[in-house]
Amino acid sequence: MAFSGYAELWANKPVRALYAAAFFARIPALAAPLVFTLYVVGELEGTYAQAGFVAASTTVGAAIGMPWRGRLIDRIGMRRTILPSIIGVGVLYPLATIATYAWLIPVSFLMGVFLIPIFSIVRLSLSVMVEERQRRTAFAADSVMAEASFIIGPAVGVLLVTQAGAATALYAIGASEVIAGLIFMRLNPPTRSKPVADVPPTEAPAVKTSFMSVPLVFLFLISGGTMASLIGTDLGIVAELRELDQVKVIGLTYGLWGVSSLLGGLLYGSLDRSIRPTYLLLALGLTTIPVGLGNHAWSLSLWVIPTGFLCAPTMTAAAEWIAKLVPEERRGEAMGWQGTAFTVGGAASSPVIGAAIDGVGAWGGFVVGGSIATGIALACWIGQLIPAFRPERHAMVDPPRSNTT
Structure with missing residues (x-):
C-alpha cells in the first residue's frame, strides 16, 4: 500500500478543484430524493407510495438521460452538454413547488433526464487528467468524496425541510444545482486528451464503431x-x-x-x-x-x-x-x-x-x-x-x- 498517491493527486491543482466541485455538487443531488419524499407526504398530503412513484419517475428519466448526455460529452464537449441541464434544473425545481401531484410526475421525469451528470463528468475527466497508474487512486478518492457527500446530503435536506419547509428546500436545491453546473462550466475539466470543447459540432470527429x-x-x-x-x-x-x-x-x-x-x-x-x-x-x-x-x-x-x-x-x-x-x-x-x-x-x-x-x-x-x-x-x-x-x-x-x- 502507498498513500503517497493521494498526496500526489491533491498536489495537482486542476484535480483538486474537480474533487471540490464534485463534492459540493453531489450534496444537493443526494438531498433531493429525501426532500421530494417529504414534500409529497407533507405539503401535498400524499402517501409514501405516491412519493415512490415520483422517485421512480426521476429514476426512469435519469436512466434514459445518462447515456445520451454521456455521448454528447464525447461528441461536443462538457460545456455544451451540461448547459441544457443547468437551464432545465433552474426551471424545473421552481416548477415542482407549484405543480399538482399529477404534474409532478412528468416534472420529476424531466428532472431525471436533465440531471447534471456529475458521476460521468468526474470519472471521465479523471481518466484523462491522471496517468493510468493513478486511476485506481483517483477513482477511489472520488468514491470517498461521494461517500462524504452521501453522509452530508440527506442531513442537509432534512434540516432545510424542518427549518424552512419542503418547498423552500426545493428552491435551495435547484439553485445549488445551477451553481454547481456553472462551476463545472467555469472549470471545464478535460474529457479528452485533446480538448474538444471549443470544436464546432460539425468538426467533431465521428466515431461510429x-x-x-x-x-x-x-x-x-x-x-x-x-x-x-x-x-x-x-x-x-x-x-x-x-x-x-x-x-x-x-x-x-x-x-x-x-x-x-x-x-x-x-x-x-x-x-x-x-x-x-x-x-x-x-x-x-x-x-x-x-x-x-x-x-x-x-x-x-x-x-x-x-x-x-x-x-x-x-x-x-x-x-x-x-x-x-x-x-x-x-x-x-x-x-x-x-x-x-x-x-x-x-x-x-x-x-x-x-x-x-x-x-x-x-x-x-x-x-x-x-x-x-x-x-x-x-x-x-x-x-x-x-x-x-x-x-x-x-x-x-x-x-x-x-x-x-
Whole structure:
C-alpha cells in the first residue's frame, strides 16, 4: 500500500478543484430524493407510495438521460452538454413547488433526464487528467468524496425541510444545482486528451464503431448488482431498527456504514494492483447476506461494517475497468451507461427487497439484496472463465498525452 498517491493527486491543482466541485455538487443531488419524499407526504398530503412513484419517475428519466448526455460529452464537449441541464434544473425545481401531484410526475421525469451528470463528468475527466497508474487512486478518492457527500446530503435536506419547509428546500436545491453546473462550466475539466470543447459540432470527429463488449456488459451487470446490495442494506437497516424500536440510533448505524465504505475506498486506492470487480462484488454480496443476524442496534451497527468496507472499492474497480476497456473517445457514453446500470439495478431490486422485508422481516432485505449481488458475481465469474471474455484481453492502451492536461 502507498498513500503517497493521494498526496500526489491533491498536489495537482486542476484535480483538486474537480474533487471540490464534485463534492459540493453531489450534496444537493443526494438531498433531493429525501426532500421530494417529504414534500409529497407533507405539503401535498400524499402517501409514501405516491412519493415512490415520483422517485421512480426521476429514476426512469435519469436512466434514459445518462447515456445520451454521456455521448454528447464525447461528441461536443462538457460545456455544451451540461448547459441544457443547468437551464432545465433552474426551471424545473421552481416548477415542482407549484405543480399538482399529477404534474409532478412528468416534472420529476424531466428532472431525471436533465440531471447534471456529475458521476460521468468526474470519472471521465479523471481518466484523462491522471496517468493510468493513478486511476485506481483517483477513482477511489472520488468514491470517498461521494461517500462524504452521501453522509452530508440527506442531513442537509432534512434540516432545510424542518427549518424552512419542503418547498423552500426545493428552491435551495435547484439553485445549488445551477451553481454547481456553472462551476463545472467555469472549470471545464478535460474529457479528452485533446480538448474538444471549443470544436464546432460539425468538426467533431465521428466515431461510429461500437465500444460494447461482453466484458463491458459484465461490468454493467456488476454495477447493477452493487446497487442491489446497497439497497438491501439501506432498506434492511431502516426495517431492522424499526422492528427493534431503535430508530433513534439510525444515524450511528448509517454513519458506521458510510465511514467503513470511506475507509475501504481509501485503502483500495492505495493498493499497487487492481482487484477484479467480480471478486469484490462476490465479497460484497456474501457479507451483506448475514447482516440481519444483528438482533440488537449495536450488533447491527457492527455487522454493516464489513459490507460497507467493500462498497466504495467495488464501485471504484468497476469504473477503473470501464476506463481500461473503452477507448477515450467513447468513455463519456460508457460512464453514462454505468450510471444507468446503477439506476436500473436499484430500481429493479427495490420492489423485490421490499417484498422480502414485508414477507419475512428485516433480515429478508439483507438476504435478498446480498443474494442478488452474489448471483450476479458468480454469473460474471463463470462467463469470464471463457478466454475470449476475460477483461484483460480487451483492455485499451491510452495514447500518450502532453502535460497540458
